[in-house]
Amino acid sequence: MSTQNNRGRCLLFFLGMVLLSWGVYECQYQYSYWRDYQTRPWAYSKDKNAKLLVGEWQGTFTDPDGISKSIKLEIFEPLSDQERRKKAGRAYRRRTRGGLGSRKDTRLFDGIATVSSRLGQEDYVLHGSVGEDDFHQLKLQFGSADEAKRLQPNFALNLSESGQWAEDELTLKMGFAYFKADGSSFSDSADPRYDHIATLALKRK
Structure with missing residues (x-):
């Protein structure tokens, strides 16, 4: 029983780390796009009809x-x-x-x-x-x-x-x-x- 509990805890820990890593990556990704709108107006716009250089x-x-x-x-x-x-x-x-x-x-x-x-x-x-x-x-x-x-x-x-x-x-x-x-x-x-x-x-x- 103790071995099964340890395995369960390890699995939960592993899943938690995966979710945490994914969350950090997604936040960084979304932040990079938010920053692009601010610093690269020639390449990005929230207006889908905007005339851009790209x-x-x-x-x-x-x-x-x-x-x-x-x-x-x-x-x-x-x-x-x-x-x-x-x-x-x-x-x-x-x-x-x-x-x-x-x-x-x-x-x-x-x-x-x-x-x-x-x-x-x-x-x-x-x-x-x-x-x-x-x-x-x-x-x-x-x-x-x-x-x-x-x-x-x-x-x-x-x-x-x-x-x-x-x-x-x-x-x-x-x-x-x-x-x-x-x-x-x-x-x-x-x-x-x-x-x-x-x-x-x-x-x-």
Whole structure:
């Protein structure tokens, strides 16, 4: 009888610890979302119809060679891996390499982009930040999603000089990096194409 009582107490203790751990985790999770509403108004809102920076965008631009290109861009919610797994369940799959890392800087975000033209398709990962004083101002850095599949020769998207978004419009002033057919980068200060800044005007998809 004593052994059975001990087993029962151990089982109750174990269940109690499981419930306590779950409760602490759930409280931390809910608090993180409450904090997001306060510190990341560009990414979260209690208004389901709010116009946020996160989401899908699309538009067109002309590269330094005068080639017309279209772009589809997605900015992800700034979630940690743990939060993305909870939200997506077993279907969770991280879509970018690298990522935000720490959640301490509430201005950071990442995403992906696809550029299409007569030259072919360019796949990018992107990392950016909103302004410290005005979260409608932003900067972006583009990088190849797969170096082995980089489209070349080509003027690839590189760094944004400036950017802003409001409601359903996102505008970027973009610089480029040129890659030759052998994959090496190249620039010529005497050629204005290498200093070309394109305006990317995107609409919410």
